[in-house]
Amino acid sequence: MSPSFKNDNPDNWFLPENVRKQLTETFKKLTGKVTLEVFTEDGVNDEFGEYTVKFCSDLSRLTNLITVKEFDIPSGRADELGVESSPTLCINPDDYHIRFLGAPLGEEGKSFITAIMLSSQRKSELSNISKPLLDKLEGGRLVQVFVSPSCPYCPGQVMNAIKCAIEKPTLVHAECVEMNENPELTDRFEVGSVPHTVFNGGTHTALGLMPEERFVVEMVYLKSADQLLKEDALPGMDGKKPPAHYGTIEPGEVDLVIVGAGPAGLTAGIYAVRAGLKAVVLEKSIVGGQVSLTPVVENYPGFATVPGKQLMEIMSEHAREYVPVNEGEGVDSIEPGETFTVTTNRGSYSTKGIILTTGAVYRKLGAAGEDRYFGRGINYCASCDGYIYKNKKVAIIGGGNTALTDALHLKNLGVDVTIIHRRDSFRAQKPLQDSVAHQQIRIIWNTEVDEIQGDERHVNNLRLHNIKDDTVTDLPVDGAFVAIGQKASTELAKALGVELGDDGFVKVDSAMRTNIPRVYAAGDLIGGLQQIVTAIGEGSIAAMSAFEDISNPYWKK
Ligand code: NAP
Numbered sequence: 001m002s003p004s005f006k007n008d009n010p011d012n013w014f015l016p017e018n019v020r021k022q023l024t025e026t027f028k029k030l031t032g033k034v035t036l037e038v039f040t041e042d043g044v045n046d047e048f049g050e051y052t053v054k055f056c057s058d059l060s061r062l063t064n065l066i067t068v069k070e071f072d073i074p075s076g077r078a079d080e081l082g083v084e085s086s087p088t089l090c091i092n093p094d095d096y097h098i099r100f101l102g103a104p105l106g107e108e109g110k111s112f113i114t115a116i117m118l119s120s121q122r123k124s125e126l127s128n129i130s131k132p133l134l135d136k137l138e139g140g141r142l143v144q145v146f147v148s149p150s151c152p153y154c155p156g157q158v159m160n161a162i163k164c165a166i167e168k169p170t171l172v173h174a175e176c177v178e179m180n181e182n183p184e185l186t187d188r189f190e191v192g193s194v195p196h197t198v199f200n201g202g203t204h205t206a207l208g209l210m211p212e213e214r215f216v217v218e219m220v221y222l223k224s225a226d227q228l229l230k231e232d233a234l235p236g237m238d239g240k241k242p243p244a245h246y247g248t249i250e251p252g253e254v255d256l257v258i259v260g261a262g263p264a265g266l267t268a269g270i271y272a273v274r275a276g277l278k279a280v281v282l283e284k285s286i287v288g289g290q291v292s293l294t295p296v297v298e299n300y301p302g303f304a305t306v307p308g309k310q311l312m313e314i315m316s317e318h319a320r321e322y323v324p325v326n327e328g329e330g331v332d333s334i335e336p337g338e339t340f341t342v343t344t345n346r347g348s349y350s351t352k353g354i355i356l357t358t359g360a361v362y363r364k365l366g367a368a369g370e371d372r373y374f375g376r377g378i379n380y381c382a383s384c385d386g387y388i389y390k391n392k393k394v395a396i397i398g399g400g401n402t403a404l405t406d407a408l409h410l411k412n413l414g415v416d417v418t419i420i421h422r423r424d425s426f427r428a429q430k431p432l433q434d435s436v437a438h439q440q441i442r443i444i445w446n447t448e449v450d451e452i453q454g455d456e457r458h459v460n461n462l463r464l465h466n467i468k469d470d471t472v473t474d475l476p477v478d479g480a481f482v483a484i485g486q487k488a489s490t491e492l493a494k495a496l497g498v499e500l501g502d503d504g505f506v507k508v509d510s511a512m513r514t515n516i517p518r519v520y521a522a523g524d525l526i527g528g529l530q531q532i533v534t535a536i537g538e539g540s541i542a543a544m545s546a547f548e549d550i551s552n553p554y555w556k557k
Pocket of ligand 1: 294296297298299365397398399400401402403405422423426427448483484485486529530531
């Protein structure tokens, strides 16, 4: 292998033309040089090593500011940097410890490109709340974020680590670990769902995507933020009890706060701003809501088939042309009044109206062992965690659109799938049922899961109960995905005094108004058909009602 790599053949591109065009535009904002060092070892993940080299070579051909250097493992440079996994990609390794262990060709590719941009510009883009929190860090931190290629939550968590590594280069080391290409590390840290973040080799571990400020707090104190809040004082905070939110509140005045950035919230944002309202969309996690977790959507008009994540990216890009969409900004409380005060983890907003589009969260099965084995064989997101079970045996519990879509996705990844359903027919749409039959996915009908069993570390068996003949059987599995529907996320609505129906969903009239003046609701939160298209319709209606109530236009007088 040569120590420096250059592919000068003009026809020999790895990246498709549209991606190259997009990256060329992005790279116009590079301000300083970026060196990418790629380390590979013959005989280890060869295919991924080759992809990484070709990918980086393309990047260096798109801009003069990116240089790629190739090294073997072992080699003097690999020893110097302590690189052992193949492939490993280091970004500006003389200045930062920002590494991708595994080819960054899935969702984490976005974090890789963002990391290139930030390290070139030498700025972390951490919020004004995170920076002073990070200033309290005294010791070194190695942050390893385990990811899978199709996990929509992973890039956000990887960026949390990378931003800290840019802000504090001598103290914070950030590594994005692609779990399939690093089985030894994945096993060592018992990674069972992603993103899975390991601080300082396991001193503290966190599951899932965290808001940036929470990530920083947990990294600094190596404890969960919930645990820290229970304690009398945060170390390093001068003995004072921390506020419920981390940081100072910066007031902002808007006409409308939209809580949640799924299809309903994003659409409401577009319609509200186009109607002339000053609005903001606040999203505690990632844009897209449940749709981002749907491997494939086949019933959104205009797209015969489109990955849910991609559809939501297109939608959020459109929305951002009109309205600020603040990812990682969760609403802690809403105070009613002449104007509402919405307090988030970043500050507070004074607003004339609120649209709640907080969506729904997965429903738990309630079977014995479910909580014990969460992240150790029990999963709820097939897009995120499906890769863990390649060539393994998995059960999917449920009979709706989610269960069947997930079953098809897993089958496609090479997972040995069995669907367990409590009836003798599915409620999922006919084309999904046909595909499941066509793919010869095994189905166990009329059956409930009584108990999830396993050893110290992991699930290994499901105890099944046939409700027709009352027999009990065992199904040995490596894991199970629970896909039995969602329940509305009504905490904020309830705290505001919004009325719920008997079904637990928020009650609205046909104009999406709740019982509280200038509070509206839309999307999965209000139940009904719960489709992307209905959420979009409801979001637009809610925004127009808000406009009418807040602006009182002449044609309504
Ligand atoms: P769902 O339609 O409510 O289906 C839930 C399934 O889980 C049902 O088959 C139900 O059985 C079963 N179930 C519920 N509780 C159970 C329990 N305790 N034990 C065992 N099984 C249980 O939920 P979903 O599939 O998550 O879909 C939610 C919404 O999103 C729906 O409106 C759906 O159409 C939409 N969605 C659409 C798409 C798409 O169009 N591409 C994809 C995903 C989701 P029963 O049938 O016996 O009640």
